[in-house]
Amino acid sequence: MSVVEQYARAHIVTDADLPQEGDEAVPVVLRYDPANDPGSVRIRLPDSPEWTFSRSLLEQGLRVPAGSGEVRVWPCGRVQAVVEFHSAEGVCVVQFETKALLRFLRRTYMATPVGTRETSAGTHETSADSRETSVG
Template sequence: MSVVEQYARAHIVTDEDLREDPGAVPVILRYDPDTDPRSVRVGLPGTNEWTFSRALLEQGLRVPAESGDVRVWPLGRVQAVVELHSDHGTSVVQFESKALLRFLRRTYMAAPVAR
């Protein structure tokens, strides 16, 4: 099976000076069915990759979902938020939902869910 990699643009939500929009940053979405067919990885600029359940990402696009240090929820009709907690703090990342949906579709083409 093949690895799925997709670059997306996302906004890092911060409480720093809210008068200036820092703009979108590049984020890498990865899925390797040979290594871990149930998980996806999100790589933010300047940090390590976060690994969490592919099912959590899918569920969080419809309704708020949480597992461990990761929360995902829809934000209106066209955006989604991924909140990542660590010992070093919290990262809140806002995506266009269609980018995450496109990524999920590609992962299911690479490795359908085993039933």
């Protein structure tokens, strides 16, 4: 199992009428560490803490609006997706190209397929109810 790290560009969405710094694409790091937490993905934005949430939430949110805890994900048209992060400081809304998130998800499933978990011996075991993933 290896760590999956992918760099992407995203737009920070603001509600301001005038052009803002957020209008330009910013670098974002998408990260998956199956040895640490095979069910979670991480997103690190510039000047922001790293957000950790379930890999299945990201996948579901690319098809239909989904949310859990402080994170919401939903499709935005045919080629974009929005990820919304809630914190004590406020809300951060980030718009991604869907293909970048799909590419990242595919790579995470190659590292640790759905229904596979690491056993205490460090080997992999596939659960009886594992299913095909619907990632593009």
